[in-house]
Amino acid sequence: FNETRMDYPREKTIHALFEEQVEKTPDQIAVVCEGEKWTYRELNERANQVARVLRKQGVGPEQVVGLLVRPSLEMIVGVLAVLKAGGAYLPIDASYPSERIQFMLEDSGxxxxxxxxxxxxxxxxQGTILLPExxxxxxxxxxxxxxxxxxxLAYVIYTSGSTGKPKGVMVEHRSVVNLSFWHNQFYEVTPADRSTKLAGFGFDASVWEIFPYLLAGATLYIIPEHMRSDxxxxxxxYEENGITISFLPTQLAEQFMEWENRSLRVLLIGGDRAQKVRDTGYRIVNNYGPSENTVVTTSGVITPEDAVISIGKPxxxxQIYILNHDHQLQPIGVPGELCISG
Incomplete structure (x- = not known):
């Protein structure tokens, strides 16, 4: 199961690949929020304008730019603009306590x-404040x-940390590109697909919700805040907008499965251990991975017939390895510590 080699454009950055997609599908709808729609051309042009301001302000490689925004078109513009300027973005959820926001800004520099x-x-x-709108x-x-x-560096994302103190995880462009190309190949994502942006901006799942689809020419629907847990x-x-592929946190997904849905072809779940799966008309895929390994490390389809709900394969x-206390490989079927490489 560790034979996972796949070619992907190792020499390219996220925004370079996005710009290539813009050339292919300039008039395709890229992002929709509260009824407002932007094409790939419009999104790219607006991100370029904001990126020029950032670059004139001195933003460049390995420099962090905070993004404190609500779910909106400006959220996607800001992410792309920071990358195009050369910097790395720091996603800050607007619901975070002020103390956490202050810590993240100071700790990330x-x-x-x-x-x-x-x-x-x-x-x-004490830094420079800019209004993306x-x-x-x-x-x-x-x-x-x-x-x-x-x-x-592409982004810095803060986890709760093992000590309870937020910990900044730094992720490079090539890691996001690998995730995106695996995702689009595995799920056969095309410009005909419609996906969603639902996870909190400060969670690494939001990275997974944004980039694969924008690199494939699909349409990204930003879920209104009042709807995210209903x-x-x-x-x-989902049915009114023809959503075909979506991520939902596991607990919300388990409630979602109780109702028939006629638009989805794939439902991605993760974040907590799945307890139950219902028979649906779409694939349900369980995912696992730490933030340090770029959102997803293992993935696998799960069904109601599964005696044990698996986290899938890398x-x-x-690659994944099950090791004992001496850091030696365990035989297949023997419990141990899960270690990750790649």
Whole structure:
């Protein structure tokens, strides 16, 4: 099960691949939020404008830019703009306590902060504040010169940490590209697909919800905040908008499965141990992985007939090993510690 080698564009960055997709499907709808729609061309051009402002401010490789935004079109623009400018983005969920936000900004060394105009500016922040809805509208819309390498930092995401103190996890472009290309190949994602952005912006699942689809020409629907935990509203939203593939946290997914859905072909779950699976008309895929390994390490289809719900097999270019206390391989079927490489 560790024979996972798969070719992917190792020499390219996330935003370079996005720009290639824009050339292929410029008029395809890229992102939808609360009825507002942007095509791939429109999203790319707006991100380029914001990126030019950031680069003029001094943003470059290995430099962190905070993003404190609500679920919106500006969230996606901000993510792409930071990458295009050459920097790494720090996603900050607007629901976080002010103390956590302050810690993340200080600990990451973020000298710039893109913050939605509807949100309060974090107390005590000494860096440059920028409003993504307002800046750069007079800037050129063409693509910027590429200044990044695949091994450059793409984002920093904060986990709870084993001690309870938030811990920043740094992830490179090439890791996200590997995840995206595995995902799009494994799930056969095409421009005909419609996916969702539901997970909290500060959780690594949001990375998985955004990039694979934007690199495949699919359409990304941002779920309104008031709907994110309402199963019946989600069902209606999915069917009305023809959502074909989506991630839901495990506990929410288990409730979602109780109701028939006629639009989905794949439901991705993860975050907690799955307790039950119902017979549905779509594939249910269980996923596991730490933030340090770029969201997903193992993945596998699960069914009601499974005696034990598995976390699946390693994804492309990842390996897993079950070791004993002496760090020696355990025989198949013998419990041990799960170790990851790739």
């Amino acid at each position: 973020a000298r710039w902060l893109l913050v939605s105009s509807s949100l309060a500016i974090p107390a005590g922040y 307002e800046i750069g509208k007079q800037e050129e819309t063409g693509n910027l010169e590429h200044i990044n390498q695949p091994q450059d 199963v019946l509203q989600l069902h209606s939203f 994804i492309a270019n990842n």
